[in-house]
Amino acid sequence: MPVEPLKPADFASDQEVRWCPGCGDYAILAQVKKTLPALGIARENIVFVSGIGCSSRFPYYMNTYGFHSIHGRAMAVASGLKMARPELQVWVVTGDGDGLSIGGNHLLHAIRRNVDMTVLLFNNRIYGLTKGQYSPTSEVGKRTKTSPKGAIDFPLHPISVAIGAEASFVARTLDIDLKHMGYVLERAAAHKGTSFVEIYQNCNIFNDGAFSYATDKNTKEDTRLILEHGKPLIFGKDRNKGIRLNCTDPEIVDLGEGVSEDDLLFHDEKAAEPSLAYLLSRMHHPEFPEPFGVYRAVERPCYEYVLDEFCKSSDPPASAEDAEIDALLNSGDTWVVD
Amino acid sequence: MATSTATKNSAKPVKRQENDTVTVRFCGDSGDGMQLAGTQFTNSSSIFGNDVATLPDFPAEIRAPAGSLPGVSGFQINFSKFDIHTPGDRVDTLVAMNPAALKMNYKDVVDGGIILVNEDAFTKTNLQKAGMDVNPLDDGTLRDYRVHKLPMGKLTTEAASDFGLNTKGVNRCKNFFALGVVCWLYERPLKPIEEWIGKKMGKTPAVADANTAALRAGWNYCDTIELFPQAYRVAKAKIAPGKYRKITGNEATAMGLATGARRAGKKLFLGSYPITPASTILETLASMPQMGVKTFQAEDEIAAICSAIGAAFGGACAVTSTSGPGIALKGEAMGLAVMTELPLVIVNVQRGGPSTGLPTKTEQSDYLQAMWGRNGECPMPIIAASTPANCFDMAVEAMRIAVQYMTPVILLTDGYLANGSEPWRIPQSKDLPQFPVKHAVSNNGEAFMPYKRDERGSRPWAIPGEKGLEHRIGGLEKQSVTGNVNYDPDNHQAMVNERAAKVANVAESIPDLKVEGNPEADLLIVGWGSTYGAITTAVERANSGGKKVAHAHLRYLNPMPKNTGEVIKRFKKVIVPEMNMGQLIIKLRSDFLVDAKGLNKVQGKPFLVSEIEEAIESALK
Ligand SMILES: Cc1ncc(C[n+]2csc(CCOP(=O)(O)OP(=O)(O)O)c2C)c(N)n1
Ligand code: SF4
Ligand SMILES: [Mg+2]
Numbered sequence: 012m013p014v015e016p017l018k019p020a021d022f023a024s025d026q027e028v029r030w031c032p033g034c035g036d037y038a039i040l041a042q043v044k045k046t047l048p049a050l051g052i053a054r055e056n057i058v059f060v061s062g063i064g065c066s067s068r069f070p071y072y073m074n075t076y077g078f079h080s081i082h083g084r085a086m087a088v089a090s091g092l093k094m095a096r097p098e099l100q101v102w103v104v105t106g107d108g109d110g111l112s113i114g115g116n117h118l119l120h121a122i123r124r125n126v127d128m129t130v131l132l133f134n135n136r137i138y139g140l141t142k143g144q145y146s147p148t149s150e151v152g153k154r155t156k157t158s159p160k161g162a163i164d165f166p167l168h169p170i171s172v173a174i175g176a177e178a179s180f181v182a183r184t185l186d187i188d189l190k191h192m193g194y195v196l197e198r199a200a201a202h203k204g205t206s207f208v209e210i211y212q213n214c215n216i217f218n219d220g221a222f223s224y225a226t227d228k229n230t231k232e233d234t235r236l237i238l239e240h241g242k243p244l245i246f247g248k249d250r251n252k253g254i255r256l257n258c259t260d261p262e263i264v265d266l267g268e269g270v271s272e273d274d275l276l277f278h279d280e281k282a283a284e285p286s287l288a289y290l291l292s293r294m295h296h297p298e299f300p301e302p303f304g305v306y307r308a309v310e311r312p313c314y315e316y317v318l319d320e321f322c323k324s325s326d327p328p329a330s331a332e333d334a335e336i337d338a339l340l341n342s343g344d345t346w347v348v349d
Numbered sequence: 350m351a352t353s354t355a356t357k358n359s360a361k362p363v364k365r366q367e368n369d370t371v372t373v374r375f376c377g378d379s380g381d382g383m384q385l386a387g388t389q390f391t392n393s394s395s396i397f398g399n400d401v402a403t404l405p406d407f408p409a410e411i412r413a414p415a416g417s418l419p420g421v422s423g424f425q426i427n428f429s430k431f432d433i434h435t436p437g438d439r440v441d442t443l444v445a446m447n448p449a450a451l452k453m454n455y456k457d458v459v460d461g462g463i464i465l466v467n468e469d470a471f472t473k474t475n476l477q478k479a480g481m482d483v484n485p486l487d488d489g490t491l492r493d494y495r496v497h498k499l500p501m502g503k504l505t506t507e508a509a510s511d512f513g514l515n516t517k518g519v520n521r522c523k524n525f526f527a528l529g530v531v532c533w534l535y536e537r538p539l540k541p542i543e544e545w546i547g548k549k550m551g552k553t554p555a556v557a558d559a560n561t562a563a564l565r566a567g568w569n570y571c572d573t574i575e576l577f578p579q580a581y582r583v584a585k586a587k588i589a590p591g592k593y594r595k596i597t598g599n600e601a602t603a604m605g606l607a608t609g610a611r612r613a614g615k616k617l618f619l620g621s622y623p624i625t626p627a628s629t630i631l632e633t634l635a636s637m638p639q640m641g642v643k644t645f646q647a648e649d650e651i652a653a654i655c656s657a658i659g660a661a662f663g664g665a666c667a668v669t670s671t672s673g674p675g676i677a678l679k680g681e682a683m684g685l686a687v688m689t690e691l692p693l694v695i696v697n698v699q700r701g702g703p704s705t706g707l708p709t710k711t712e713q714s715d716y717l718q719a720m721w722g723r724n725g726e727c728p729m730p731i732i733a734a735s736t737p738a739n740c741f742d743m744a745v746e747a748m749r750i751a752v753q754y755m756t757p758v759i760l761l762t763d764g765y766l767a768n769g770s771e772p773w774r775i776p777q778s779k780d781l782p783q784f785p786v787k788h789a790v791s792n793n794g795e796a797f798m799p800y801k802r803d804e805r806g807s808r809p810w811a812i813p814g815e816k817g818l819e820h821r822i823g824g825l826e827k828q829s830v831t832g833n834v835n836y837d838p839d840n841h842q843a844m845v846n847e848r849a850a851k852v853a854n855v856a857e858s859i860p861d862l863k864v865e866g867n868p869e870a871d872l873l874i875v876g877w878g879s880t881y882g883a884i885t886t887a888v889e890r891a892n893s894g895g896k897k898v899a900h901a902h903l904r905y906l907n908p909m910p911k912n913t914g915e916v917i918k919r920f921k922k923v924i925v926p927e928m929n930m931g932q933l934i935i936k937l938r939s940d941f942l943v944d945a946k947g948l949n950k951v952q953g954k955p956f957l958v959s960e961i962e963e964a965i966e967s968a969l970k
Contacts, residue, residue, distance in 0.1 A: 024821070026821075026833065026834075053816065054816075054819055055813060055814055055815055055816040055817070055818070055819055056813065056814055057813075058662075058813050060659070063824075070821050070823070071821050071823075071834065073821075074819055075819050076662075076813040076819050076820065076821070077819075077820070077821035077822070077823075078659070078662055078689075078821070078822060078823060079821065079822070079823025079824065079825065080655065080658070080685060080823065080824065081655075081681055081682060081685050081824050084651060084652070084655040084682065086652075087620075087647065087651065087652035087653075087655035087656050087659070088655045088656065088658055088659035088662070089659055090645075090652075090656050090659065091618065091620055091645065091655065091656025091657055091658065091659030091660040091663075091667070092659035092660060092662055092663045092813075093659075094618065094643055094645055094656065094659075094660060095616070095618050095643070095659070095660035095661075095663035095664065095665035095667075096663035096664065096665075096812075096813060096814070098814075099663070099813050099814070116648055116649060116652070117648065117651075117652050117655075119648075120647075120648040120652065318643055318645075319643075321638045322616075322638040322641055322642065322643050323638075323641075324616075324638070324639055324640055324641030324642075325641075326614075326641075327610075327611040327612070327613075327614050327615070329614070329785070331778070331779040331781075331783060332777075332778050332779040333611055333612075333778040334778075335611065335639070335640055336607075336608050336611055336778040336781070337777065337778045339604060339607060339608070339637065339640060340594075340604060340608070340775050340776065340778075341592070341594070341775055343594055344392060344396070344541070344545070344594060344595070345592055345593060345594045345775065346395070346396045346592070346593050346594075347590075347591070347592050347593070348398065348588045348589070348590050348591060348592075348593060349590050
């Protein structure tokens, strides 16, 4: 059935948005609403599922079906929903604490099963909702209310985690670059399988400027590397720097001076092995520019579609007699007493 | 394959004494195949026409050292010409395959009872492994019993070595030899067992033939050497006509859930994580894709219940099954299901706790956790199955209550019901209740109110895909009617009241509490769950012995049947037997202000009939 063209505003619910003014979540909400109409999916067939956190308030602001579940468990709720209703389009919104701390287990396993849904992990490197404790993505030494002498734990890198969990689609974008976010969201929504998207998101109240190196006009060209499939890894204001592989390690080289584009690492998001994608995920500021865009997009069967194939059955009849039930109850060894 | 007419005529006419009821226990090392021997003996007995009840008892460690005391596995079966309700208190015939098994079990044998031992296993090493310095077969330990020492290893080798199996393979057949012996002793037909062997082992004919030969050799051995001066017979029971099958509690639960979903006009989704003694529910439902049943082995119990909640939001009849430790993990998500008012069945196959506790042993100690073990005011309907077959009816009931009242429902069973079995008269689908779900549909663009309640107090079940009903739910407190997030104090009070009232309303749809036994008695035994069999038998015996005792068994624990208070207050004395330290009794005393007395036991074992008889005796003194 053709769907009438929707506008971004059609996806706004009647609930007042309650994030702090200036929070990066607003931009993400706006861009998601902008992206959805182009997908051509009716509102009633879209479901947003979230855990708990500032980011996880997201479903309340979307005029689709939505489920604001419990802390860390969005991936599990969404997986069950998709298994029961494979035809729905499901989005998961989670935070760095929600998805990688309390919900780390579920994130790994949903990704490994490749349940067909799009996961947006809003990474602000802080616990926003609970007012500013350090998170599993906070850097070592991060001073917060619960780490007054600086965080001791070594952080997780969401993209590396997703690749380690056998993700079939992995991408990174950031809140203020709407165009790039739009591109990544479209790609993620189109991918069949778990699409894992890390979104750098500024929490201007408890961790302001965590990603300023990547958002600041003056530095962003040198600190970001935009990935393009089949293209060499080039970055810099003057596009004169590149990433070359030195044995198994990436290194920054200046183009010209005896180094040509052909000497650089070429991006291949469809590589069967995730090794290079993982290598990219290990490039961190300030040593390296941080890669943005699609790291990996490969095809793999989706759990819920395979399960659905196994479980085709007749629908229960409206009548009182149900041959399927009778066959089930009479299976195995039976005997008759007259 | 050797031919035999063993079941038809024995070499010499045997004198067979008629018995009403017999209890047999097979025990040996966990590698000895005792569960299999027991199940096959049960099948043969039920097909023969007895009423049967069984109690498997296996070790928690699958790979406990061979021959050790923790490695002993047992299977008890009670078969009778009457209606029976328990696997029997004391054992008439014990089969012990090694010293450890004998040591752990012989004290349960009645005086003068039969003990059959596999003599070959009574070696010095095996005796040491069982911590015995002297051989109990020689030192008078067993003087009160009729002991038969059979070289089962040797005899099995003689019978089963011609089929090409290696020594180990041949030796594995000795459980069938032992089974053949006990079948002869009680005149059990071999045919159903041979058919089973053909079906299950037919793919490797050598194995099938060797086991069949061992089975027959056991039978023929008794015949030939006149092992027993006396044999027995247990006549067929007077059983209601119909088609029967044997069923364990977990099979019944699984079938009840699958059936319940179809009676709701829906597909079943089970999210579960393996745990003893609940795993076989997941395994059984995993084998039913043809019923449209989707099973999901999640990464943990939290994911299991959350996936079920997601599936329920999508419109499936959703279930999660587990045991105590898993329930502990599911607590927060159970609250989410209460808050979002989605239908969900939570099966708790209770086992000994706390913590990992006694994984393979039974207990009823999770009732108060089911009542009150969650944060906040978090009421849920709770129902409990009383026998293995009753698990089917209660699973269907759990599904009915869940979809009619839009609520999570806890179904309590336990390890004893889960693994115990009984003959089950197979119901016909047309006689089973039907409760088709009607999802909310959009009403000409009228604003949808996801928390507007119907006369039952339940909210509409609107599922994704329905245009115009797009709405958001979650664990935050809801505004009445609109379902929007709301923290207003009066609204919270109102919503707590509404959720409680809805659960209380379930009482309108459940049967009254029945009084069994003698309703004129002064003494009432109130039970719940798997104590049904032992209480029923004890009460029957007391009444036929001239005492006056009544029995009421609660299958609905929250809310309770509307007449519960009236029933309980009618009696001068109330005893509440429970396999816990007194849980239902707390609720009965506080709700009805009755001076009930507890009879409590937490030994990982069901009540013996005699224990309840003694309690009756002393209460009536
Ligand atoms: C079981 C449980 N534990 C703790 C909390 C408290 N809690 C709510 S959100 C949160 C952390 C959120 O951080 P993150 O996922 O990064 O989301 P953000 O607010 O930063 O978007 C915590 C600890 C809770 N709601 N539930
Ligand atoms: S606390 Fe931070 S993340 Fe949360 S709404 Fe405010 S700015 Fe956004
Ligand atoms: Mg955060």
